Amino acid sequence: MESSLKQMHAFFNPRSVAVVGASRRINKAGHVIFKNFAENKRRGVFKGEIYPVNPHEDSVLGFKCYPSVTKVPGELELVVIVVPAIHVVGVMREASSKKVKAAVIITSGFSEIGNNKLENQIKALARTTGMRVLGPNCIGVYDSRTGVDMLFLPETRVLITGDEVVATPRPMPGKIAIVTQSGAFGAAALDYLTGLQIGVSKFVSFGNKCDVDEAEMLHYLLYDKETAVILLYVEDIKSGRKFLEVAEKVTKKKPIVALKCGRTKAGARAAASHTGALAGSDQIYDAAFARTGVFRAKDMEEFFDVGKALVMQPPAAGKNVAIITDAGGPGVMAVDECEMKGLNVKRFSEEIVQKFNKLKKAGKLPRFATNLNPVDLTGSVTSEMFELASKIVFEDPEIHGVIILGLHHTPALQEDFIDRVAKVASKHEKPTVACDIGETEMALYTRYRFDKLGIPSYFSPEDAARAMNALVKYGLHLKKKKCLKAYLERFLKTSNK
Ligand code: COA
Numbered sequence: 267m268e269s270s271l272k273q274m275h276a277f278f279n280p281r282s283v284a285v286v287g288a289s290r291r292i293n294k295a296g297h298v299i300f301k302n303f304a305e306n307k308r309r310g311v312f313k314g315e316i317y318p319v320n321p322h323e324d325s326v327l328g329f330k331c332y333p334s335v336t337k338v339p340g341e342l343e344l345v346v347i348v349v350p351a352i353h354v355v356g357v358m359r360e361a362s363s364k365k366v367k368a369a370v371i372i373t374s375g376f377s378e379i380g381n382n383k384l385e386n387q388i389k390a391l392a393r394t395t396g397m398r399v400l401g402p403n404c405i406g407v408y409d410s411r412t413g414v415d416m417l418f419l420p421e422t423r424v425l426i427t428g429d430e431v432v433a434t435p436r437p438m439p440g441k442i443a444i445v446t447q448s449g450a451f452g453a454a455a456l457d458y459l460t461g462l463q464i465g466v467s468k469f470v471s472f473g474n475k476c477d478v479d480e481a482e483m484l485h486y487l488l489y490d491k492e493t494a495v496i497l498l499y500v501e502d503i504k505s506g507r508k509f510l511e512v513a514e515k516v517t518k519k520k521p522i523v524a525l526k527c528g529r530t531k532a533g534a535r536a537a538a539s540h541t542g543a544l545a546g547s548d549q550i551y552d553a554a555f556a557r558t559g560v561f562r563a564k565d566m567e568e569f570f571d572v573g574k575a576l577v578m579q580p581p582a583a584g585k586n587v588a589i590i591t592d593a594g595g596p597g598v599m600a601v602d603e604c605e606m607k608g609l610n611v612k613r614f615s616e617e618i619v620q621k622f623n624k625l626k627k628a629g630k631l632p633r634f635a636t637n638l639n640p641v642d643l644t645g646s647v648t649s650e651m652f653e654l655a656s657k658i659v660f661e662d663p664e665i666h667g668v669i670i671l672g673l674h675h676t677p678a679l680q681e682d683f684i685d686r687v688a689k690v691a692s693k694h695e696k697p698t699v700a701c702d703i704g705e706t707e708m709a710l711y712t713r714y715r716f717d718k719l720g721i722p723s724y725f726s727p728e729d730a731a732r733a734m735n736a737l738v739k740y741g742l743h744l745k746k747k748k749c750l751k752a753y754l755e756r757f758l759k760t761s762n763k
Contacts, residue, residue, distance in 0.1 A: 273398050274478070274486045276368040278468060279412045280344035281314045284335055286357050287348035288318030288326045295372060295418035296348035299406075300326055302415035312413030317342070335360040343367045346406060346416050351375035354402065355387050362395035370416060371401035377474050378403050385476050392477040404473030405449035408456070410439040410466050411492060417469075419453050440465015441494035441577050445483050447472060447501050455497070455570070463717070464574055467492035481508040488516045494760075495577045496522045497569060498560075501537035503551070510558055517559035518749045519756075521576045521740050524560050525569040526551050559743035561736050568732055574722045575733035579697040580757045581741030583750060584666035585610045587734055588659045589640035591671035592647035592679065596703060596727040597640035600669055603731035609738055613638045614662065621658045630654055645676045649683035656690040666741070667734050670700040670716075671727055674708045684712060688719040695754060697737040699723070701730040720761065 283303060287296035304327045306312035318326035321333040332338050335345060335357060345361045347354055351373050361369055376385040385402065392399040400406065406416030415436065423433035434453055437460040444459075446452035449471040459466055468490065470483055480500055487493045496516070503509045516522055528537035529548045555562045561576075563569035587609045591597040601611045614622075614637070622637035631637075631654065632646040641659065643651050652672065659668055670687055672679075684700075691698040700723040702712035716723035724730040744750040 270482075271486060271489060273367050274482070276343045276398070277370065277400060277407050277470075277478075278409045278414055279314075280368070280414070282317070282338075282340070282342050283314055283344040283346065283414075284317040284319045284332070284338050284342055285346045285348065286319040286335060288320050288323075288331065290323060290326055294348075296320070297326075298418045298420055299346055299348055299372070299416050300329075302417065303413075304329060306413030306415060309413070312415075314343075315340075319345075335364050335366070338364070341365075345369045347371045347373060347401075348418070349373065351381070351384060351402075355384070355391070358388060358391045358397070358399075362391060362397050366397055368398045368400070370404070370406040371399065371473075371476075372404060372406055372416065372418065373401070374403045376402045376476070385474060389476045399477035400470070401473045402476060403449075405452060405471040407471075408436065408466075408469035410437060410468070417453065417456075435460040437464070437466040439492070440467060441492065442466050442573055443468045443470070443487050443490070443493040443496045444499075445470050445472070445480060445487070445496060446499040447475070447480070448499055449473060451499055455499075458570060462570075462574070464577070467494075475504070479503075479505055479508075481505055481512045484509075484516050484522065485512045488512075488519060494520060494757075495573055496520060497573045498522055498524045499569075500524065500526050501528050503554075506554065510554060513554075513558035513560050517740075517743065518747050519753070521581075522560045523563055523569060523572045523576065523736070524555055525563050525566065526555075559740070559747070561739060567729070571722075571724060571729055571733050572736040574717075575697070575699060575737055576740060578717075578720050578722045578761070579699065579737055580695055580754055580761070581744055581750065582666040582697050582734070582738040583695075583741055583745065585738055585742070586665050587611050587667045587669060587738070588614075588662070588665045589669045589671060590643070590652065590655050590659060591640050591673070592643045592645065592652075592676050593671055593673040593703075594636075594642050594644075596671050596673065596701070597642055600671060600701070600727035600731045601640060603728040604669075604734065607731065607735040609667075609731075609735060611639055615664060618658060618662050622655070625654055625658075640671075646678065647676050647683075648678045649680045649686055652679075652683040653686035653690060656687045660690055660694045660696060665696065667697045667699075667737060669727075669730050669734055670698060670721070671730070672700060672702055672712065672716075674702055674704070674712045681708075681711065681715065684715045684719065688716070688721055691721060695758065697734065697741075699730045699733045699737070701725070701727050703727075
């Protein structure tokens with residue numbers, strides 16, 4: 267492993283970690299962070315040594331407390347700094363004299379409020395000592411497998427009534443990495459993904475990025491075996507050339523979905539006061555993402571929807587999309603969205619049309635079903651009809667991706683249509699996405715079951731079409747770079763397909 271990667275490893279899987287500012291007071295950030303490590307160590311998930319550092323305490327949560335980093339016995343790989351800004355440089359100096367490999371500075375109060383002088387001191391220390399630094403003004407790292415958890419946001423919260431509710435859940439292990447300039451949005455993302463039961467490999471909040479930036483993090487994640495898809499939230503990218511080089515390399519192996527905010531003048535001003543970001547021209551970002559194959563999501567919803575699609579489904583080998591539905595209107599909605607995104611929903615070939623006509627004649631599909639693309643099986647649909655139509659469409663060599671709009675409201679449709687369609691889809695390399703509209707138990711069940719079977723499902727036909735668009739765009743990018751075959755081989759080895 268390259269030595270720079272090895273050093274970055276200390277952020278995610280350190281052999282020893284000190285939490286500087288570990289407090290006994292339960293509402294303090296330093297308490298929550300140390301408690302996370304202590305609990306994960308007790309559960310046997312975090313395997314390294316942990317040390318609380320605080321000059322005012324002898325012990326924290328049963329662990330011997332040290333007055334400074336220099337007093338911690340033996341080697342120390344990582345420090346998490348949770349003390350007010352004025353103390354940070356002093357702690358960093360002590361850490362460097364202790365030959366600490368990496369430091370995460372949670373503390374706010376640096377360039378984001380114009381305190382560039384203090385941030386420059388940290389930058390200089392990182393440069394001269396070689397210690398890698400994440401932050402300041404960040405929420406650090408969460409690794410779902412090693413038990414590194416620097417999130418100072420408690421998992422549960424006690425309401426005024428005394429009831430305890432889940433507040434900032436930690437997601438289950440999975441293949442999506444989140445790399446974010448905004449800690450708050452990152453925490454919200456964990457909440458959202460946990461709710462959707464989508465697993466996360468690693469979470470990194472890099473805040474003001476005084477040393478480690480998004481490009482370096484992407485480079486690290488390229489080699490991370492647990493990560494298959496990267497979700498990146500940024501407000502600015504300072505090292506443009508480095509980013510272009512790294513992103514180009516990463517997207518040949520792993521998709522990157524970017525949510526870049528600060529598009530408008532006022533948005534850019536808000537970004538500048540949030541993380542000190544200099545947003546730059548939005549068109550430049552558009553061009554840079556397009557050139558490197560990074561998918562730029564238009565908003566938060568598309569960001570998550572696309573991440574979910576890319577982690578569950580293979581990319582498409584072309585632009586031709588088929589839609590199978592039992593709902594005419596939503597079918598039209600999906601067609602419109604596909605076409606507006608540049609996908610083709612073209613009429614099926616005569617051979618395919620004849621296959622459908624044969625089934626209609628045999629009474630296996632409704633006589634009044636339409637079958638030119640979309641296939642509308644109408645309100646008389648049954649599970650078997652969905653299965654039969656899927657077989658024809660998936661076997662059509664001209665089709666590269668399939669959207670299943672299986673609205674549950676029709677009377678003869680049983681929920682087993684989901685399993686039947688998924689079984690057909692699993693025999694083909696073509697990406698599949700699904701949609702059911704509604705918020706009833708049945709709608710939730712339908713989407714949940716599709717998700718469980720590895721077919722990402724969405725709330726609206728447009729969302730499903732946009733998810734398919736990302737699968738097509740990524741497929742075309744891989745094709746252009748001559749990497750599609752290799753990607754598909756890797757993907758199919760580890761998926762339901
Ligand atoms: N070494 C070790 N411990 C030290 C210390 C030092 N040099 N200096 C102070 N401490 C101790 C304090 O005594 C205190 O422990 P105590 O509760 O036992 O007294 C603890 O460290 C924390 O210091 P305190 O002064 O109480 O600060 P705080 O907990 O109120 O706030 C931060 C500290 C870092 C959380 C706060 O400054 C901050 O930056 N908050 C915003 C964080 C944020 O939002 N980050 C970005 C998210 S996107």
